[in-house]
Amino acid sequence: MPVVTEDIVLKALSLVNDPELHQDLVSLGMVERVAVSGTQVHVKINLTTPACPLKGVIEADVRRAIETVGASSVNVEFGATVRASNKPALPGIQHVILVGSGKGGVGKSSVSTNLAIALAQSGAQVGLMDADIYGPSIAHMLGNTEDRIKANQNKQMLPLERFGVKFLSMANLVPAGQALVWRGPMLHGAIQQFLKEALWGELDYLIIDLPPGTGDVQLSLAQSVSITGAVIVTTPQDVALIDAARAMDMFKKSSIPMLGVIENMSYFIAPDTGTRYDIFGHGGGKRKAEQMSLHFLGEVPLDMPLREASDQGTPVVISHPESTSAQALVKISQNLAGRISVQSLQSLPML
Numbered sequence: 001m002p003v004v005t006e007d008i009v010l011k012a013l014s015l016v017n018d019p020e021l022h023q024d025l026v027s028l029g030m031v032e033r034v035a036v037s038g039t040q041v042h043v044k045i046n047l048t049t050p051a052c053p054l055k056g057v058i059e060a061d062v063r064r065a066i067e068t069v070g071a072s073s074v075n076v077e078f079g080a081t082v083r084a085s086n087k088p089a090l091p092g093i094q095h096v097i098l099v100g101s102g103k104g105g106v107g108k109s110s111v112s113t114n115l116a117i118a119l120a121q122s123g124a125q126v127g128l129m130d131a132d133i134y135g136p137s138i139a140h141m142l143g144n145t146e147d148r149i150k151a152n153q154n155k156q157m158l159p160l161e162r163f164g165v166k167f168l169s170m171a172n173l174v175p176a177g178q179a180l181v182w183r184g185p186m187l188h189g190a191i192q193q194f195l196k197e198a199l200w201g202e203l204d205y206l207i208i209d210l211p212p213g214t215g216d217v218q219l220s221l222a223q224s225v226s227i228t229g230a231v232i233v234t235t236p237q238d239v240a241l242i243d244a245a246r247a248m249d250m251f252k253k254s255s256i257p258m259l260g261v262i263e264n265m266s267y268f269i270a271p272d273t274g275t276r277y278d279i280f281g282h283g284g285g286k287r288k289a290e291q292m293s294l295h296f297l298g299e300v301p302l303d304m305p306l307r308e309a310s311d312q313g314t315p316v317v318i319s320h321p322e323s324t325s326a327q328a329l330v331k332i333s334q335n336l337a338g339r340i341s342v343q344s345l346q347s348l349p350m351l
């Protein structure tokens, strides 16, 4: 009968690498608990994000390693702690992620909203800030343009909440249908207030939906908070890719790391015939990412449920989780969370 001890299990786990972080689970500080009873082993692995895309692979590797040293049964439990790089982006907020696009109408707000919900569904604490001050659409997509943002006695704005995501959008400050005539400094002030004078509480990820293009809001943000990274949403056609490249260049010049590129409206599958149409071409986002040595986070098809869901205020990952677009968005949220973990680890001191 083999003897299994906690030390033996730990030694076995020190040979298991996190497939994305390329270091072993023990030195990454991911083994939170080992309990051995006879040859039965229980381990708790603390992932770097609850949206870990490779949880299944890690579980299989852990199980195999522990069985190899003689365990008759292995129970793998998972927890997750999202860690910031050096210091949190803002007090209580581990990561600030910008979602931008060069061109308008490429689906940036739809993507931001669904990514935020998908991350929240994985168990993360998520905030979504609508920095598209002049054309706020987040409140509409989340189906709440009615509620007004309130403040507490300390004049801190209290974010609203929908589908497990805290959010702030100008649409909940300004009555619907009224135009906002603000100049640069006021815009800067509004962004600062949303960021720093709101009671976001503890967040793993604060996703910021930027206005399209390369303007004042982007710069205002870049200068005021330590940003984990930016994501660019593009459609596959050249005109969008040219603008996307310009937006990437702006992030580079503002020293904001690029987390990756998402291609939206990649293709369309006709629901009646199943025929695929590459309406805007296909693969341009991936090619652009490769050309610029950036990560390609995934592609989202042009999908009727997605459009309907956005209009109706119940994003597709909630209303049609089985749809191709929802599944693509969940996968992209996991890829994004994975990239953030990798990037944070690269600048974290080793344990």
Ligand SMILES: Nc1ncnc2c1ncn2[C@@H]1O[C@H](COP(=O)(O)OP(=O)(O)OP(=O)(O)O)[C@@H](O)[C@H]1O
Binding pocket: 101, 103, 104, 105, 106, 107, 108, 109, 110, 111, 132, 135, 137, 211, 212, 264, 265, 300, 301, 302, 303, 304, 306, 307, 308, 310, 311, 325
């Ligand atoms: N993959 C998709 N399939 C079908 N419709 C989509 C898809 N992505 C976005 N849309 C629709 O396209 C329109 C524009 O999307 P959205 O508002 O997200 O774009 P945007 O890039 O944020 O635009 P802007 O920056 O100009 O506000 C919306 O009606 C949305 O429902």
